[in-house]
Amino acid sequence: MKRLIPLLLLLLLTSCARGGNDFSPNEQSFISGNGIVTIIEQANREVAPQVTGPLLGGGTFTQKKGQVLLMNVWAPWCSPCRAEAPALEELSKAHPEVQFVGVLTRDNIVAAKAFVDRFNLTYPTITDDALLADFTGQLSVNAIPTTLLIDKEGRVAARISGEITYSTLDELLKDLVKE
Numbered sequence: 001m002k003r004l005i006p007l008l009l010l011l012l013l014t015s016c017a018r019g020g021n022d023f024s025p026n027e028q029s030f031i032s033g034n035g036i037v038t039i040i041e042q043a044n045r046e047v048a049p050q051v052t053g054p055l056l057g058g059g060t061f062t063q064k065k066g067q068v069l070l071m072n073v074w075a076p077w078c079s080p081c082r083a084e085a086p087a088l089e090e091l092s093k094a095h096p097e098v099q100f101v102g103v104l105t106r107d108n109i110v111a112a113k114a115f116v117d118r119f120n121l122t123y124p125t126i127t128d129d130a131l132l133a134d135f136t137g138q139l140s141v142n143a144i145p146t147t148l149l150i151d152k153e154g155r156v157a158a159r160i161s162g163e164i165t166y167s168t169l170d171e172l173l174k175d176l177v178k179e
Contacts, residue, residue, distance in 0.1 A: 037168060038139060038159045042179065045155035048148075049134035051101065053126035056112055061101055061126050068098045068176045069150040070169075073132065073141050075107045076115040080163035081145045085119035087166040092123045095173050105129040105144060151176055 051063040051071055063069055072088055074081035092100040100123035104112045109127060116125060132141045139148060139159040149158040149172060158172055 036161050037172070038161070039172070040139065040155075040157055042151075042157075045151065045153075045157055047154055048150045048156045049131065050154075051126075051131060051150070053103075053128045053131055056104065056109065056116060056125040056127050061124050063101075063150075063154075064099050065154065066152050068152055068173065070098055070100050070173065071103060071148045071150065072100070072164075073103045073105050073129070073144060073146045073148075074115075075105050075144055076111040077107060078144050082115075082119075084145060084163045085115070085121065087164060087169070089119060089121055089123070091166060091169055091173065094170065095177070097177055098173055100124075101126060103129055103132065105132065149173070149176060151179060 051061070051069060053061055055061050070091075072084075074085075076082075088100070088102075092098075102121065102123065102125035104125055104127050106129070112125060112127065115121075135141055135148065135156075139156045141148070142159075143161040145163060147160040147164050147169070148156060151157040157176055160169070
């Protein structure tokens with residue numbers, strides 16, 4: 001019986017542990033950045049993967065050649081994503097020469113639609129985050145939210161890990177458009 005007690009205790013403890021890769025949006029199972037901006041000089045930029053995918057409202061998003069692209073990776077349950085959404089919408093209106101796209105990650109379509117409606121986002125959102133796996137080169141997506149800037153030549157030019165600020169992103173976009 002003395003040998004059985006440790007075995008039962010071990011069984012009890014391991015059966016209570018939650019294993020696997022299950023994800024619940026109510027958990028804090030993400031890395032939140034702190035708004036660090038990483039800029040790559042023109043001569044050192046690498047070509048970004050093509051940004052394309054199914055859209056939240058139907059249809060397919062395709063990156064336009066010869067245009068600066070801002071790609072924002074977000075999730076409805078992410079507090080910094082909610083905080084930056086109004087600034088991103090304002091920036092999308094202030095910079096019509098820049099192509100804006102959101103990429104929904106780690107959540108469902110219903111929650112994403114509610115988020116888009118709540119913040120009156122007018123730029124499109126890609127619903128398949130599998131394209132993020134292709135961004136493993138110079139500047140990968142390393143936090144939620146992450147904003148990647150792709151220059152007119154289709155090269156990754158900058159990354160903001162964490163919540164953006166209007167003024168910082170406004171300056172970065174102006175500089176990229178001038179290139």
